[in-house]
Amino acid sequence: MSPLSLLLVLSLISPTISLSFEQQLAATETSLRISNYNLFGNAISTSDLRYRLLSSSSASNASFTLFAPLDSTLYSLDMISPAAAYTQTLYYHVVNGRHTIEDLQRVCYLDTLLTHYSVLVNQNAVNDTVVDGVAIALPDLFVGPRIVVHGLDGILVPGELGLDDPVRDPEFHRELSPQASIRSEFVSPSFSPVSFNSPAMSPMSFETPADFDSTATSPAPEMMSPRSEPESVTPPISSPSGSESRSKSSKRKNRGKVGRSKGRRHRRARNVHDRHERFSKFIDRHGSDF
CATH class of the missing domain: 2.30.180.10 (FAS1 domain)
Incomplete structure (x- = not known):
């Protein structure tokens, strides 16, 4: 012992x-x-x-x-x-x-x-x-x-x-006093499941194969016609509180920008027109060779 x-x-x-x-x-x-x-x-x-x-x-x-x-x-x-x-x-x-x-x-x-x-x-x-x-x-x-x-x-x-x-x-089934009952306020709180519709847990969006198809989603390129008219640009309205000299200077700058924009558009249109003409002459001259 x-x-x-x-x-x-x-x-x-x-x-x-x-x-x-x-x-x-x-x-x-x-x-x-x-x-x-x-x-x-x-x-x-x-x-x-x-x-x-x-x-x-x-x-x-x-x-x-x-x-x-x-x-x-x-x-x-x-x-x-x-x-x-x-x-x-x-x-x-x-x-x-x-x-x-x-x-x-x-x-x-x-x-x-x-x-x-x-x-x-x-x-x-x-x-x-x-x-x-x-x-x-x-x-x-x-x-x-x-x-x-x-x-x-x-x-x-x-x-x-x-x-x-x-x-x-x-294994025990004895009669117990009322104090032995489990009170609901002392039960451990249950955790509510997370809602997947909440902003913090929003589901991920997966892109479909169509999203990767550039022909299906991207807009067709605009072809400028040689005769297309340039878009008019509305000059910004000067503040009523600005001086008259600033207003005139702003208008001159806007007119200059509009003029340069028109010139670039006309040059691009002429270049496109010239390329079309050269391509047409090439086809007329060598069409029988193809």
């Missing part, structure tokens, strides 16, 4: 044996594992809960009562909750003071290690002691000078943390 198991047995047989708080905590973890509350025992030894208990115990010989959740529910909570919420839920399973099962029948509310949170203690229809609506399945699992442990039928979850509520194991 290991030294820790020996201490545990001796503490249960002879309450007069004095154990330090750390030794009691180690014996508590062993009792939890023996009683098939393995995950809660592991959580005490590996999480911040152990440090919190040890640091709190140094003040005025403080004592605590632990409510051990079932392995299945604690595992589910670990899978669906962030680390901070998981640790806070562990704090919610520890209340201040040493309370055996008989002591629990004489209290209504107990403050937990989770600041500003308390648990409700009462009796259900079959005279089981329930904590926040979860029945105690294994009372007085461990009773020490400063630590008492009770095994639960499920898990305690403070709804205000926004966690899903795996309060009871599916």
